[in-house]
Amino acid sequence: MxxxxxxxxxxxxxxxxxxxxxxxxxxxxxxxxxxxxxxxxxxxxxxxxxxxxxxxxxxxxxxxxxxxxxxxxxxxxxxxxxFEQISQDIGLNAYATYVMNLIDVAFPDNQPLGRWYQQLTSALQLIDQDVAPALIANVIEIQLLGVFGVQPELRWCAVCGRQDLPFDYSESYGGLLCQQHWHLDPHRLHASQAAIFYLRKFSVLDLSKVHSMQVKPTTTTQLRHILDEIYNNSVGLRLKSKRFIDQMGSWYQPLKPRDDDDSKQS
CATH class of the missing domain: 2.40.50.140 (Nucleic acid-binding proteins)
Structure with a gap:
């Protein structure tokens, strides 16, 4: 009943x-x-x-x-x-819409979502303050992978378990490959070590503890490429709100210009 x-x-x-x-x-x-x-x-x-x-x-x-x-x-x-700034700025609006769409698609209705309510609240608060909205979206994307049935191994090498060598991402092996095993996958993503660092860090990041976030543009671009590959090939998800973000391209300027010369997070 x-x-x-x-x-x-x-x-x-x-x-x-x-x-x-x-x-x-x-x-x-x-x-x-x-x-x-x-x-x-x-x-x-x-x-x-x-x-x-x-x-x-x-x-x-x-x-x-x-x-x-x-x-x-x-x-x-x-x-x-x-969230007044989100309502007024088309770029912030786009990223907020995207993270909410991801949550909506990832979970069935009428099911308690545990920590995800607070994680989405923190994401929207940070986006509303124009704190690296693209990176905030990356955090949500990475952490939702397990919900979508894709649980990449981001702790250590998927083959040998080593953690002390440079890593790359392999879709074939479902996560990280250490340098010793790069030869096993010629189609690995050839990502920079900086992009891999943030991929791993974002997978466990509690957004309620974030106050600022800055990453070099080249690293941001590589991280975006990694996640696009995973979502397109492994998740099979292409939301309309994500296509709009892609179409925004270089014409969107955030509310506050930021100095991205150094990678920082606090």
């Missing part, structure tokens, strides 16, 4: 969709219950009382009628936080 309850919950608004003539469907990632779809009656009517609290790129505490099956309902909004 389907269960329903009226309760407080914390949620990040993942997306909104018009429904019928005057209504809306809104999907939240809730801290307590995972992803849930809510039916908002009259949300498109002029003067709807919760209109400002249910805008894109918001998170807050809500009171709702939550159901295990079918649509849930929001009764009221207790507190709300707006």
């Amino acid at each position: 389907a269960r329903q309850m009226v309760t407080n919950f914390n949620g990040i608004l993942l997306f909104r969709r018009d429904y019928r003539e005057r209504d809306m469907l809104i999907k939240f990632l809730t801290e307590e219950y995972g992803k849930k779809m809510f039916y908002i009656r009259g949300a498109r009517r002029r003067g709807f009382k919760m209109a400002a609290e249910l805008l894109p790129f918001t998170m807050g505490e809500y009171v709702g009628d939550l159901r295990d099956e079918g649509l849930s309902y929001i009764n009221s909004v207790k507190t709300v936080q707006y």
Whole structure:
């Protein structure tokens, strides 16, 4: 028998969709219950009382009628936080949309997601502060690989377990190869040691502890190439929001220019 309850919950608004003539469907990632779809009656009517609290790129505490099956309902909004810079900047908007899309695709609805609520909250807060949005997206991509059924070996060499030699990434061997075994895969990615360093570091990075992040542009480009190869060939995922980021290319300039001459993280 389907269960329903009226309760407080914390949620990040993942997306909104018009429904019928005057209504809306809104999907939240809730801290307590995972992803849930809510039916908002009259949300498109002029003067709807919760209109400002249910805008894109918001998170807050809500009171709702939550159901295990079918649509849930929001009764009221207790507190709300707006990601204002994300809403105003097309580039930040693109990266925030992408990481939320990844979370949405990776997990089924109505399943508690543990640490992922806090990890997404931290990601959106950092992107809203224009803290290396492309790198924040990389962290989410890398850490979701296991959820997508691709669990690359990033701790040591997939063949011998050594950790003391230079590494490269091998899709054929499902992770890192040490220099002693590079000959086993002529199609390894020939990545720089800096890119491999960040690939490994980002796989365990807690975004709630990050305050700034700077990586050399050449390393950022290589890291992007590695992840594109993995997502295209091993995950088989190509989201519309990711294609938009690729199309942004060089025309997008972030809100605050950054000095990327040195690699730093704090």
